[in-house]
Amino acid sequence: MARTLADRQDVIPVLAEVFRDHGFEGASLSAITARTGLGKGSLYNFFPGGKAEMAEVVLAHIDGWFRAHVFEPLERTGDGLKAVEAMFQATDAYFRSGQRVCVVGVFALGDARDLFTEQVHGYFAAWVRALAGALVRAGRDPDQAQTQAEEVVAGIQGALVLSRALNDTGVFTRTLARLRRTLADD
Amino acid sequence: MARTLADRQDVIPVLAEVFRDHGFEGASLSAITARTGLGKGSLYNFFPGGKAEMAEVVLAHIDGWFRAHVFEPLERTGDGLKAVEAMFQATDAYFRSGQRVCVVGVFALGDARDLFTEQVHGYFAAWVRALAGALVRAGRDPDQAQTQAEEVVAGIQGALVLSRALNDTGVFTRTLARLRRTLADD
DNA sequence: TACGTTGTGGACCGATTGGTACAATGAAGC
DNA sequence: GCTTCATTGTACCAATCGGTCCACAACGTA
Numbered sequence: 132m133a134r135t136l137a138d139r140q141d142v143i144p145v146l147a148e149v150f151r152d153h154g155f156e157g158a159s160l161s162a163i164t165a166r167t168g169l170g171k172g173s174l175y176n177f178f179p180g181g182k183a184e185m186a187e188v189v190l191a192h193i194d195g196w197f198r199a200h201v202f203e204p205l206e207r208t209g210d211g212l213k214a215v216e217a218m219f220q221a222t223d224a225y226f227r228s229g230q231r232v233c234v235v236g237v238f239a240l241g242d243a244r245d246l247f248t249e250q251v252h253g254y255f256a257a258w259v260r261a262l263a264g265a266l267v268r269a270g271r272d273p274d275q276a277q278t279q280a281e282e283v284v285a286g287i288q289g290a291l292v293l294s295r296a297l298n299d300t301g302v303f304t305r306t307l308a309r310l311r312r313t314l315a316d317d
Numbered sequence: 318m319a320r321t322l323a324d325r326q327d328v329i330p331v332l333a334e335v336f337r338d339h340g341f342e343g344a345s346l347s348a349i350t351a352r353t354g355l356g357k358g359s360l361y362n363f364f365p366g367g368k369a370e371m372a373e374v375v376l377a378h379i380d381g382w383f384r385a386h387v388f389e390p391l392e393r394t395g396d397g398l399k400a401v402e403a404m405f406q407a408t409d410a411y412f413r414s415g416q417r418v419c420v421v422g423v424f425a426l427g428d429a430r431d432l433f434t435e436q437v438h439g440y441f442a443a444w445v446r447a448l449a450g451a452l453v454r455a456g457r458d459p460d461q462a463q464t465q466a467e468e469v470v471a472g473i474q475g476a477l478v479l480s481r482a483l484n485d486t487g488v489f490t491r492t493l494a495r496l497r498r499t500l501a502d503d
Numbered sequence: 504t505a506c507g508t509t510g511t512g513g514a515c516c517g518a519t520t521g522g523t524a525c526a527a528t529g530a531a532g533c
Numbered sequence: 534g535c536t537t538c539a540t541t542g543t544a545c546c547a548a549t550c551g552g553t554c555c556a557c558a559a560c561g562t563a
Contacts, residue, residue, distance in 0.1 A: 136510080136559090156342045157428045160551060170512035171552075181552060237426045239482035240418055241340045248484075255482045278491065281479070285492055286468075289475025293467070296425035296441045298434075305464065306471055323540090346521060356542040357522075367522065 139177040142167055147189045151234045155186055155243035183246065186238075190250040193234055196225070197254065205261035211269030215314055218262065219307055222287060229294040229303025236288050258284050266314070283310050325363040328353055333375045337420045341372055341429035369432065372424075376436040379420055382411070383440065391447035397455030401500055404448065405493055408473060415480035415489025422474050444470050452500070469496050 145167050149158045160182065164170060169177075178184040200221040208214035226233065235254045238244055244251050259280045266276035290306035293299075331353050335344045346368065350356060355363075364370040386407040394400035412419065421440045424430055430437050445466045452462035476492035479485075 152428075154340065154342070154427045156340070159549075161549080164512095172511045172513075172555090175552075176510060232426055235482070236478050239478050240423045240426060242338075242343045244481060251482050252484065255479060259483075278495065281488060281491065282472075282495060285475035285479040285488065286472060287475065288478040289471035289473065292422050292425050292474040292478065293441060293471040295430060296421070296437050297445075298438065302467060302471065305467065309464065309468060345519075347519075350542095358525090358541045358543075361522075362540060 137167075137169055137173060137177075142169065142177060143188055143192045146185055147192060147234060148231075150186060150189050151231060151237065154237050154241055155246070156241070158182075158186075186243070186247065187250070189234065190238070190247055190254070194250065194254050194257075197258065200225070202257050202261040205265040208265070209268070211265040211267070212315070214265040215262070215269065216311070218265075219311055223304075223307055226287075226291060226303065229291060229300035232291050232295055233288060236291060255284060279314060283314065286310050323353075323355055323359060323363075328355065328363060329374055329378045332371055333378060333420060334417075336372060336375050337417060337423065340423050340427055341432070342427070344368075344372075372429070372433065373436070375420065376424070376433055376440070380436065380440050380443075383444065386411070388443050388447040391451040394451070395454070397451040397453070398501070400451040401448070401455065402497070404451070405497055409490075409493055412473075412477060412489065415477060415486035418477050418481055419474060422477060441470060465500060469500065472496050 146163065149163050149166050152158075153162060160171065160174070163174065163182075163185070167174070174185070175181065178188065180187075201218050204217050204221070205214045208217065225231075235251055238247055239251050239255075259277075262280035262283060263273070263276040266279055267273055271279065286306055287310070290303045293306075294302040332349065335349050335352050338344075339348060346357065346360070349360065349368075349371070353360070360371070361367065364374065366373075387404050390403050390407070391400045394403065411417075421437055424433055425437050425441075445463070448466035448469060449459070449462040452465055453459055457465065472492055473496070476489045480488040
C-alpha cells in the first residue's frame with residue numbers, strides 16, 4: 132500500500148489541534164490517526180512515550196511559540212507599552228480572534244492538569260511574569276503591574292471560555308479591546 | 318451483601334463533583350460508582366438515559382442553583398448594585414473562593430460543548446443578561462451594562478482557569494475584588 | 504542487484520469504556 | 534408470614550482505549 136512519509140516536526144501542529152479540539156482524554160489515538168493520517172507505528176516511532184509524550188511535545192511547542200512571540204518580546208522590548216501592544220496582536224492572531232481555545236487552559240481544567248502540572252503552571256506563570264515586567268517598564272508600580280498582568284491573562288482565558296460557550300468570537304474581540312484600554316489608562 | 322438505599326436527588330450533587338473534577342469524558346462510570354457508592358443498576362435506574370442524562374441532570378441542577386441564587390436575584394432585586402454585590406457573594410461561595418471550577422466552563426472547552434450546546438450557551442447567556450439588567454437598574458446605559466456584564470462573567474471564568482493552573486486561589490479572590498471595584502465605579 | 508536498515512500501517516493485546524440483563528435482597532402491602 | 538414489586542449490585546456484552554508487535558515496503562549502500 133502507499134505509505135505516508137512524514138516528519139515529526141510537521142506532525143506536532145496537527146497534534147496540537149487535536150488536543151485543542153478534544154482535550155487530553157478526548158483526543159484518542161484513533162482521532163489522532165484520523166487527523167494526522169499516521170498509523171500507530173509512525174506515531175510510536177516519533178513519540179515512543181505514547182500519548183503522554185505527544186501531549187508534552189504539544190505543550191512544549193505551544194510554550195515555545197508563546198516564548199518567542201509573547202513572553203520574550205514582553206521581556207526584551209524597551210518600550211513597555213509597545214511590548215504590551217505586540218502581545219495583544221500576537222495573542223489575537225494565535226487564538227484567531229477567539230476561534231481557537233487555549234490548549235493549556237483546556238488542560239488546566241481537566242485531569243490533564245495533574246499529568247502536566249509543571250507545564251500548565253509554567254506557561255501561565257511565565258505569561259503573567261513577563262507581562263508584569265513590561266508594565267513595570269511602562270511605569271506602573273510592581274504591585275499594580277502584577278495585578279494588571281493577572282487581570283489580562285485571566286481575562287483572555289475567560290474570554291476564550293465565554294466565546295466558545297456563547298459561540299460568539301465577538302466576546303474575545305471586545306475583551307481584548309477592553310483589556311487594551313485597561314492597560315493604556317494610568 | 319449490605320445495600321445502599323439511595324435517593325436520586327442526593328446523588329446529583331455528588332455526580333456534579335465528579336463531572337467538575339474530571340470533565341465529561343474523564344468522568345467514567347467507574348469513577349462515578351467509586352464516588353457515589355452506587356452500582357450500575359442504581360445509576361441506570363435513576364438515569365435510564367445513561368451518562369449523557371447524568372450530565373444533563375447535573376447541568377440542570379447547576380443552572381437551577383444559579384437561577385435561584387444568582388440570575389433571579391439579579392433580575393428581581395430593585396437596587397441593582399445590591400443585586401450585583403449579592404451575586405459576587407453567591408458566586409464566591411459557590412466556587413469556594415476558586416477551589417472548585419465551573420462544570421459548565423469545563424464542558425464549554427471540551428467535546429461536551431457539542432453534546433450540551435444549549436445548556437452551556439443558556440447558562441452563560443442567562444448570567445450575562447441578568448447581570449446586564451441589574452447594571453441598567455443601577456444606572457448604566459445598556460451598552461455599558463452589557464460590556465461590563467460580559468467582562469465580569471468572562472473575568473470569573475478566567476480567574477477559575479488561572480487559579481487552577483497556578484494552583485493559587487488568591488487569583489480568584491483578587492479577581493472578584495477587582496471586578497467589584499470595576500462595577501462600583503461609574 | 505542484493506542485502507540490510509528504517510519507517511510504516513494495522514492486527515492484536517489486555518484494560519476499560521458505557522450500557523444491558525438479571526438474580527438477589529429489601530420493603531411494602533395484604 | 535407470604536407474595537409482589539422495586540431497587541440494588543455485578544456479571545457480561547461489544548466497542549474502544551492506549552500500547553505492542555511484526556510483516557512489508559522503501560530506501561540506501563556496497
